[in-house]
Structure formats: C-alpha cells, structure tokens
Amino acid sequence: MKYLPSSLIHLGIYDCFIENIFEQIGKLIRLETLELSNINLINVPNQFINLKNNRQLRSIQMLNGLKSLQILDVRHCSINRLPLYLSRLTNLYMSNNYLINLVGIETLGYENNYKKYFYFDINRIELIPTRIRYVKNLHWLNLNNNYLEKLPKDIFNIMTLSYLYMEYNRFHHQQLEFIANKFKYNNPNFISIYSNKSFM
Numbered sequence: 442m443k444y445l446p447s448s449l450i451h452l453g454i455y456d457c458f459i460e461n462i463f464e465q466i467g468k469l470i471r472l473e474t475l476e477l478s479n480i481n482l483i484n485v486p487n488q489f490i491n492l493k494n495n496r497q498l499r500s501i502q503m504l505n506g507l508k509s510l511q512i513l514d515v516r517h518c519s520i521n522r523l524p525l526y527l528s529r530l531t532n533l534y535m536s537n538n539y540l541i542n543l544v545g546i547e548t549l550g551y552e553n554n555y556k557k558y559f560y561f562d563i564n565r566i567e568l569i570p571t572r573i574r575y576v577k578n579l580h581w582l583n584l585n586n587n588y589l590e591k592l593p594k595d596i597f598n599i600m601t602l603s604y605l606y607m608e609y610n611r612f613h614h615q616q617l618e619f620i621a622n623k624f625k626y627n628n629p630n631f632i633s634i635y636s637n638k639s640f641m
Contacts, residue, residue, distance in 0.1 A: 454480055493517055493534070508552075516560075528552035534560045536583075542568040547575035556580035561587070562606065571595045585609055591616070597623050605633045 445452070453476040476491040492498060493516040501515060505525045513524065514534040521539040523546060530550040540561060547570075550557050556578050562585040573579070574595040581604045589610040596602070605624070607617065617633075624631040 450474070452476070453478075456480070499539075523549070525549075530557075531555045532558045535564070536560050537563040540564040540566050541588075542566060542570065543573065544568075544570050546570065547572040549576065551575070551577055554578050556601075559583065563587075569593055569596065574599055580604065582606070592620060597627055600628055602628065603630055603632060605631070608634065 451474045455476075455478045457480050459477075459480045474490075475488050477495070478491060479494040481495065481497055491514045492501070493514050495515075495518050498515070498518040499520060500522065501513075501520055501524050502522065504510065504513070504527070506527075508528050510527050511529050512532040512534075513527065513530060514532075515538065516534050516536045518538055520535065521541065523535075523540070523543060525545045526548045528548075528551055531553065533549060541564075543561065543566060546559075549559075554577055557576060558581040559579070560581075560583045562583045564587050566584065566587040566589060569584075569589070569592055571593040572595075573593065576599075578601045579599055580601055582602060583604075583606040585606045586609045589607070590612065602624070607620070612620070621633040624633055
C-alpha cells in the first residue's frame, strides 16, 4: 500500500483477507472511490466506498456525517443500524443485513432534491418510523423479505414515492390491498409490488 502513487483516484481491493484499512490510504489525497469487496473487513475509513460482502462488518457508524457521500453499497454484511447524517446520499444499498428498524432514515439525503433509491430487502425490519415522511424526494423503497406487519400512516403522504416493494413480509392480504389502494388514491403514479403482483 505504501507504494501507491498519491495521485491515485480509484482503488479497488477484492477477495482477500484484510481486517483493517492501512493508514497509508489516508495519504491518497486525490482518492475519490474506494471499493472493498469480500475482504473480511472489520473497520472502515472515512471515505466514499463500496463495502458489500463483508460479513464481519457490523457497524458503519464511522461514516456518519460524510457530506460528500452519494452512493453507499453495504449489501451482504451484518449491519444492524442505519448510517446517519449522510446529507447528500441518493442511493443506499443495504440488502441482506441485520436491520430491525429504519430509525434515522430522515437524516439521509436531506441536503439535495435528487430522487432517493433505498434498498432494505432481506433484513429483519419490524418498524418504519413516522419520520420517513421527511426523506426528501423518496422515489424507490425496497422492503421485501422483512418482518413488517404495518406501515406508518405518514408514508401514505409521501407524494414522491413511486415504487414500494413489500413482498414476503407479515402483512395480511387485506392489509396489502388497503395499502396499495391508499397510495393509489393519494398518488396516481405510485406502483406497489407485493405477492408477485403489481398494483398500478
């Protein structure tokens, strides 16, 4: 790592065994993208990174407050809490983790009006906080394969939400129909996908 040129812009490390990121990465002052996939990572640096496939990674709270971060990919890890105060975030990929709720979701992407694409499928989510209504321009929300039994009423008033995936949760079929009809009434552009059906 110490022999990498300081002018390096992109760095990818894949399929090896590294528990910590070397201090030398901090000397890569021009580095814009750091991809770390399937390396058994435990700690992460304060940069824009791809962290998918690190099953030992349980927390990404050290990323909290990164103002320049727009896309965060932490699929297939063991994370149980959302990152917070990523003010310019637009895309968040957290599929296949250990999330049990989405507390703090309103702190993601609050400084921009770009469409937000959030993927929380294959987790253990039981609770969607009412403050989800404060997510700016929430466009895509994937909640497939979780433990949800209900949604907060506030979610029906998110006019920017166009795609909501809810397959394989704990909703009763009547609940799902009510949810789809409620969204359709409030937002004619809304598409809800559940039980292998698409309601438009």
